[in-house]
Amino acid sequence: MSNPxxxxxxxxxxxxxxxxxxxxxxxxxxxxxxxxxxxxxIFTHNAFPAAPVLYDRALLQLNPEGVHGVFINSGNxxxxxxxxxxxxxxxxxxxxxxxxxxxxxxxxxxxxxxxGVQLPIEKVEAGASAVAARLRPDGWEEAAEAIMTTDxxxxxxxxxxxxxxxxxxxxxxAKGAGMIHPNMATMxxxxxxxxxxxxxxxxxxxxxxxxxxxxxxxxxxDTSTNDTVLVLAxxxxxxxxxxxxxxxxxxxxxxxxxxxxxxxxKAIVRNGEGxxxxxxxxxxxxxxxxxxxxxxxxxxxxPLVKTAFYGGDANWGRILCAVxxxxxxxxxxxxxxxxxxxxxxAHTIWLQLVEAGTPTDYAEADASAIFAxxxxxxxxxxxxxxxxxxxxxxxxxxxxxxxxGEYRT
Amino acid sequence: MSNPxxxxxxxxxxxxxxxxxxxxxxxxxxxxxxxxxxxxxIFTHNAFPAAPVLYDRALLQLNPEGVHGVFINSGNxxxxxxxxxxxxxxxxxxxxxxxxxxxxxxxxxxxxxxxGVQLPIEKVEAGASAVAARLRPDGWEEAAEAIMTTDxxxxxxxxxxxxxxxxxxxxxxAKGAGMIHPNMATMxxxxxxxxxxxxxxxxxxxxxxxxxxxxxxxxxxDTSTNDTVLVLAxxxxxxxxxxxxxxxxxxxxxxxxxxxxxxxxKAIVRNGEGxxxxxxxxxxxxxxxxxxxxxxxxxxxxPLVKTAFYGGDANWGRILCAVxxxxxxxxxxxxxxxxxxxxxxAHTIWLQLVEAGTPTDYAEADASAIFAxxxxxxxxxxxxxxxxxxxxxxxxxxxxxxxxGEYRT
Numbered sequence: 100m101s102n103p104x105x106x107x108x109x110x111x112x113x114x115x116x117x118x119x120x121x122x123x124x125x126x127x128x129x130x131x132x133x134x135x136x137x138x139x140x141i142f143t144h145n146a147f148p149a150a151p152v153l154y155d156r157a158l159l160q161l162n163p164e165g166v167h168g169v170f171i172n173s174g175n176x177x178x179x180x181x182x183x184x185x186x187x188x189x190x191x192x193x194x195x196x197x198x199x200x201x202x203x204x205x206x207x208x209x210x211x212x213x214x215g216v217q218l219p220i221e222k223v224e225a226g227a228s229a230v231a232a233r234l235r236p237d238g239w240e241e242a243a244e245a246i247m248t249t250d251x252x253x254x255x256x257x258x259x260x261x262x263x264x265x266x267x268x269x270x271x272x273a274k275g276a277g278m279i280h281p282n283m284a285t286m287x288x289x290x291x292x293x294x295x296x297x298x299x300x301x302x303x304x305x306x307x308x309x310x311x312x313x314x315x316x317x318x319x320x321d322t323s324t325n326d327t328v329l330v331l332a333x334x335x336x337x338x339x340x341x342x343x344x345x346x347x348x349x350x351x352x353x354x355x356x357x358x359x360x361x362x363x364x365k366a367i368v369r370n371g372e373g374x375x376x377x378x379x380x381x382x383x384x385x386x387x388x389x390x391x392x393x394x395x396x397x398x399x400x401x402p403l404v405k406t407a408f409y410g411g412d413a414n415w416g417r418i419l420c421a422v423x424x425x426x427x428x429x430x431x432x433x434x435x436x437x438x439x440x441x442x443x444x445a446h447t448i449w450l451q452l453v454e455a456g457t458p459t460d461y462a463e464a465d466a467s468a469i470f471a472x473x474x475x476x477x478x479x480x481x482x483x484x485x486x487x488x489x490x491x492x493x494x495x496x497x498x499x500x501x502x503x504g505e506y507r508t
Numbered sequence: 509m510s511n512p513x514x515x516x517x518x519x520x521x522x523x524x525x526x527x528x529x530x531x532x533x534x535x536x537x538x539x540x541x542x543x544x545x546x547x548x549x550i551f552t553h554n555a556f557p558a559a560p561v562l563y564d565r566a567l568l569q570l571n572p573e574g575v576h577g578v579f580i581n582s583g584n585x586x587x588x589x590x591x592x593x594x595x596x597x598x599x600x601x602x603x604x605x606x607x608x609x610x611x612x613x614x615x616x617x618x619x620x621x622x623x624g625v626q627l628p629i630e631k632v633e634a635g636a637s638a639v640a641a642r643l644r645p646d647g648w649e650e651a652a653e654a655i656m657t658t659d660x661x662x663x664x665x666x667x668x669x670x671x672x673x674x675x676x677x678x679x680x681x682a683k684g685a686g687m688i689h690p691n692m693a694t695m696x697x698x699x700x701x702x703x704x705x706x707x708x709x710x711x712x713x714x715x716x717x718x719x720x721x722x723x724x725x726x727x728x729x730d731t732s733t734n735d736t737v738l739v740l741a742x743x744x745x746x747x748x749x750x751x752x753x754x755x756x757x758x759x760x761x762x763x764x765x766x767x768x769x770x771x772x773x774k775a776i777v778r779n780g781e782g783x784x785x786x787x788x789x790x791x792x793x794x795x796x797x798x799x800x801x802x803x804x805x806x807x808x809x810x811p812l813v814k815t816a817f818y819g820g821d822a823n824w825g826r827i828l829c830a831v832x833x834x835x836x837x838x839x840x841x842x843x844x845x846x847x848x849x850x851x852x853x854a855h856t857i858w859l860q861l862v863e864a865g866t867p868t869d870y871a872e873a874d875a876s877a878i879f880a881x882x883x884x885x886x887x888x889x890x891x892x893x894x895x896x897x898x899x900x901x902x903x904x905x906x907x908x909x910x911x912x913g914e915y916r917t
Binding site: 147176179180217324402403406407416420422427432452456457495496499503 | 553554555556557585587588589590591592593622623624625626732733811812815816818819820821823824825826828829831832833836837838840841843861862864865866867904905906908909910912913
């Protein structure tokens, strides 16, 4: 990441190697809050939730206002591990509480890695005091490294926003994986902020921010066993507490959380192993936003579309084909298709490939040049209504197949 | 294919090269019925249907009892081609009617290949008389070759069934493509039979047979711009005409159509380019058949599952993860997972990997040996109800990426 992670007053972070990963890489991260913090979280909807997700869901019901941290291991997802997995999740949380000198039910846990193998809990327990001993305000980048699995690089992001005359800091870390569609493997993110905000408002702010960031790189319902996004807020910034979504300061908080989340979400796509291209998919003119998202996701997840991006082949028929089976309402004679190199902005020059469902007289060389770019944008105009959505995705490469064909071996 | 295609009394077939494919390979097929035949068909639900699909849908409304054949080109899908594409589809049908000496509105058409390029209609028109001149009872294998795109081999299948003392013959040809999931590119199939059967009963028999064959290799709604399955029946077998689905002879007809369709459907999976493994996915104990199909399709289409098959890595957590996000009802503590080498039959020895949502004490070497096999079977038992479904799929290989990244280049 180009910018350093900003320390957040009252928070410390660290990462160590405890032995879950056979490679010797960092595999244990701890984020600690020196004073009790408020917590909000979003979890996977997968019907086989991992043990840490079950644990955290219960904790979120119990104690969202007196939280002292989150303890994360990589290399093992503690998913599909049954009764023993749930017992290990509890032991993991207790080990962190002990290492932090915190009371019961004050630490969240997360796990990421292979599914269906029991967590080596003794190693995790032994690592808890080691990682606690390394806690420091500028330990975020180390913590980000410790939660990686097959990610190409550690991922962190920071923003500062002004709220009621106070400077509020937000720092986040995330992990994706070597995969096509982030939600299909374990995506984890932790955000920490010194904003003063009530727990229900913090939860709504996280939902709003995730809806325009982490959920832009995922299909609704198409989530892994472990996906979790957690935010902790300790109030040390001293801003007037935000107690309602009607509060004039609420949009600034959401904007800050969203900016950090978007940066992390895009980094998850860009740094996925085997990714050679970053693709922005925009669908506009759909009957409603939901159908726009549906169509954009169909494009973003089609193996035929993704291999065409990889090969630099402007085989755009596959894009309209994906829209056609997405379930979104379509009138072919209204459909338009545009492509451009780079991430879209106000200056983007779009090449129109389809007008009224029929190919335009575009020059093949122009289309090929765009598909050869490292960043590609696709825009579909359905001409039916106000629905719009943007999804970020990547190509499907030889490297992807190699990495995921040999993930455990 | 191991067995030759059986001639069907009254039908002729042939294939030629007319110039749509730049390689010089066969690209034009004609199936002719010497007497008027009854027709039934199933079409894609894609919202961007190709011009031939629009044409055939109208023809099926108009004239399902006086049909003289089907005319098929490969190398160009005539999809997303607008007004000109529809005009070319009509010209294509007329060229075949003329070549067959048939009256108007008696020939179906199909196209397969690249989307969004206008069909070189003059070449197709010029080829019509050439292919008609080659028509012969044993031309099926040549016709099967002429409808290929990136298929590894031509695909045909035949069966004979006894109906009311008469021997009824059914022969079919099909094309899939170099893709993961057949329904995501153009799947075409033509079946011909000398059975005597009314048109509505023929339509129902085709729906029944496709539901247990071609639809077992596809997601509902996840269909391409061109997918079409057509059956022609000319009644020359002399069996007592089947006029109702309650007719005792109806099951024999369906069984024959289904056997041919299953053989073609499996061949589409096996002969897809880039396929190194054939995988049978069975889900049992689901709340109902629909949810079983949903779960099986999620497994069959997950890139993470498919790359694990390719790599021979028994990373079964990805299988349960896919079931977990499929939308099917799951109670983790009831879930069981089994794998086996080969296609499943009564003698299959299953290795149980998961019991009550938790890994069993299986030997890793046993699981690896099964995942290393060319044919792999996966069985998920949800323990909730009578729902069951089988889906046939393949792995996701380096070769798949190569072929589909460079499809047009």
